[in-house]
Amino acid sequence: MDAPMDTTMDTTTDTTRQLPAGPREHLSSPTTQAVLRVQHTMLTAAREYLCDRGFTELLPPIIGPVTDPGARGAKQVDVDYYGHRYKLMTSAILYKQASLTAFDKIFCIAPNVRLEPLETSNTDRHLAEFHQIDVEWAGASRSDAMGVAEGVVTHVVRRVVERRAAELDVLGRDADAFADLLSGKGFEQRTHADAVADLHGLGHPQSADAEIDWAGEAMLSAKASRPFFVTDYPKGSRGFYDRESDERPGFLRNFDLLAPEGYGELCSGSEREYRYGQIVARMRETGENPAKYGWYLKMVREGIPGSAGFGIGLERLTRYVAGLDSVWQASAYPKVPGVVAP
């Protein structure tokens, strides 16, 4: 019998073997301390960039009756909320769209919990608990959102290079790695179809109908010297809220931002679907039962603004900026999928 495709796994390292013995060892390590200082500067820089451009920071909910179903293969966590089945947030997307009825430009540093499949435990890129720099902008186009994402990443990297040279030194991260990023040339972009063709050219069997698998992302990422966008993912690969193109049915007005040097995906974003009928139909296409999205659909039916936005994985961005082997090193209390830890 054929073996299952295992191109989805990067098995070059076994993360669990490298995990620290306990929180004391982890927190007292000079490496961890340098990483957390770099991360602190990154958060400050992201807030600075977004606040300067008129975005209002909101604190996102942690539990709710429903959450983002779009996470690939990950299990949601139930909370017994006075006898009602609530969820820990897997992303803030539904609340980001709803929040645009308060302000046109919002962002949050959102905690997310996704019980990822066990096969992600050695990708060096997955945490069951992580944070996103989540941005949403009413009336914005995809290119507007991509511009902000590029701006945030560039500003964050610049601030770290300016202010955390000592920490980068401790981490062995050469600031020259960011020369191309900081050169002002801008991030390149290519479509998902082109990325698939590139991967086929590299001998990697990537499905044209699916998200680019982790090994494929790492291959594309390894060939780049500054971050780049992949746009126009096929519909079956993403949640119902990524807007389908009117001009190219079956393709989404969305994007991922991938880091160079093999670090892979940093960010996903899109123009959002905001039209009630289309959202319900898309929910069905993603296998969802609209009945459980009651509060959200009521808001959509009464009208929410069209928008575009994105979420940058904070720990993944930290991994790239600090040049870490594994994403768990970017968390004070890492939760690697399947690994029991405080």
Next chain:
Amino acid sequence: MSLTAPGFPEDAVRERARIGTAAVFPDVTGYGTTLYGEAEQATGDALDAAALVPPVFVPERLEKLIDLAREPLYTDVDLVSDVGGFAAPLPLYLSAFGSTQVASTDLGVAASAQAGALGVPMVVGENVVPVSGYGRLGDAGGRSLLARITAYADAAPDGFGGVVVQQSTEDADAEVWNLVYSDPAARPLLESGRLGFELKVGQGAKPGLGGMTVVAPGEAARLADQFAVEPVFGAGGPLLRSASPGTFTEEILRQQIRLMRNNFPRARVWVKLPPGRDIAAAAQVAWAAGADSVTVDGAQGGSGWAPRGFLHGVGLPLAECLRRIGTPAGCLLVTGRIWEGLRAVKCLAAGARAVGLGRAALLAVETDPDAGLRRLVDALALEARMLVSALGKYRPAALSRDDLWFAGDEPVRELEPVR
């Protein structure tokens, strides 16, 4: 409580579960003293009325003869098959038993252990999880699902079989697939390529309706916000709980399949269709979207609770489903009143890659929880070998529509003169 299956050849199935291959033949104690020849009354549909028609000239037997350097026997038929992406010792799988009470007992676990030992792929029904509590693996429903997966995996021989977990529209609330895909208990199956997920679009017993169960009045309040719950059996009695059939268009089906492939890249993707009049188009969409298998549940199928009218007069019979699909563009699996080799081989000749046991498996397991299913399958395998060999073929995939004759089939072409 003992199961009954009105309208189904229950006694014959139970006999096979007890005595296995001996039941393929008339009572052997009458051998030498009884004149046989009277056909038993067929139970009725077009597939039962059709006949397998062995030819006189058998070129594939000649190939086999050359291969073996002796005349082939029925024991030379190799039944090993690819069933929806899983290796199986014969073209057979266990279809889902559904959520009704009959399938929610220890029978499910016993059936899993027997199916696992046989290396026959098995579908675990929708609703095993969400009907109970929050649908976490630690809940009653989750334990039931987990127990079945574990019983199967513990018994399965290396390289054979697979467990396919079904999810329907209302199960999406319980995220059954996400639960299973990330659960350590399912990891051995996942890593050996023996885990699959089946999208349940509909079912044979009641095409156009969602899942139905009968629940005690006390359960009604908990279920009322998710299902229709109606007192159709009179005040104070149990209640009918009905789920939505789910809304499907071509695009919804296509995208749901793509999302399954995207989200669960290491699982096989199966799609179960009801016997709808557009069955051929639906199967085509599913295969084109990348489904590893399409299961068609003929209108005769299903072990679940359904209104009488739906059992009698709603949905295409299995033979008509097969006719409309024609030559399948992918792996086609069928269920519906399958319990012995003749109907099974007819289905294979009509285009199916494998057949599913539903009610028959339940009855066999109930008759003997340790070996009933194995004996039933042994008998079916023996018959299948004899029938395939009689058709001059030595593997199930070689069967074709020519091997099957329906009354009213087109007249035989005028023959070329023999020289």
